[in-house]
Amino acid sequence: MNAPGGHSTPIPAETLASYLRAQATEFLRALRLHRESGGAGAGGANGTDGDAGPVDAARALRRAARRLSGTLHTYQPLLDADWAESMRPELAWLSGTLAMEHAYAARLERLLQALHRLSGPAPLPPRRQAAAAVAPLSLPASSQAPSTASAPPTLSPRSARPSSSPVPAPPDGGNLTVGAAKAGALLDRQLTLARTRAHSTALQALGSSRFHAVADKVALLASDVPLRPTAADADLRPLAAAAEERLADAVAALPLVTAGHPYNAEALVHGLSPDTAPHPQDAPWHQVRLLLRLHRYAREVIAEGAAAGPVPAAEARLRAAGQALDRHRDASEAAAAAAQAARTPRIAPATAYALGVLHADQRHEVEAARYAFRHNWQKEAVAAPR
8 A cells, every 4th residue: 555656756745735726626616516406406305316416516515525624634734733623623524414314314225125135025115205305405595605415315225235144034034024114114214303303404504604614714725725834845655654554553453353254253242232332343443444534535645746646456455445344334333223223112022123133134244344344455465565
């Protein structure tokens, strides 16, 4: 995981300034796209073609905000300290707030697909269309800030694939089929409510003075990057290498030997614990996911200033490792949602059983994602020894 293309020439700070200006321009372009779409087609919650414009704009907005925040984190020593320290958390807040509604919608889709797969050919009852009542993310006409749609897009049923470690059906498959229908209805109610609340939170954020301040600062960043005076003679490579070192240290602390086995019984035992706290084994993997994202953004900056450009094979491996960690996060959060639903008072035993099977299935998906990450990471290590 060396610098893209093995570039040895110093990368000047102007490369960082150019990258930040480009991402700020993408941020502003996404805001303009959503303003032009007006959220007119965003009222539907079923991912229709009318949602494509606002949803694409919202994704582009989140993407630019993430890259700006991550780049400020990695290269902060070259930027004005007060500005960077105040700007980075605001961008992270905006990106996280806009992502929540889509996250709940994707989580529900994942869980319903898994229930359908686990319960056999009997279809689940059709989902309620309560989500359609959620208004599009749009600001009052008097507001000058453009709105950002967060109606859920058309979701690819990636969780519909056969589980790498499927949970066997009970001898009486009818119990799971009956329980799955009720479990799906319960999850639909709970996650749709969470999605509606996330929508309201995002709507309030987009109309807040805090959002206006962030948009104004990004607009200034598109034309003026506040570099430190000492940055004129700086080289970006040591800071990018430091981000890579932090990632390597975090990966070294992971139980990759255990993850090398497709079935981790110890992890499943911990996953079945009645403790409501987050799964203790997941946190280090989530941290690696964040550090991998920072490393990829740092490489993007370096690649912009390197004449040779990025190495396609290395970039593909990093992207595959990141996708495995994304699946890990999705499965772990879905398992937590199933466990939370199973704690609902006075639910039928068949419903609780179906939710327990669903929880175990998602924990198996967590282990499969860890296995995939280990495979991709070892390929990267062999291809680019340190």
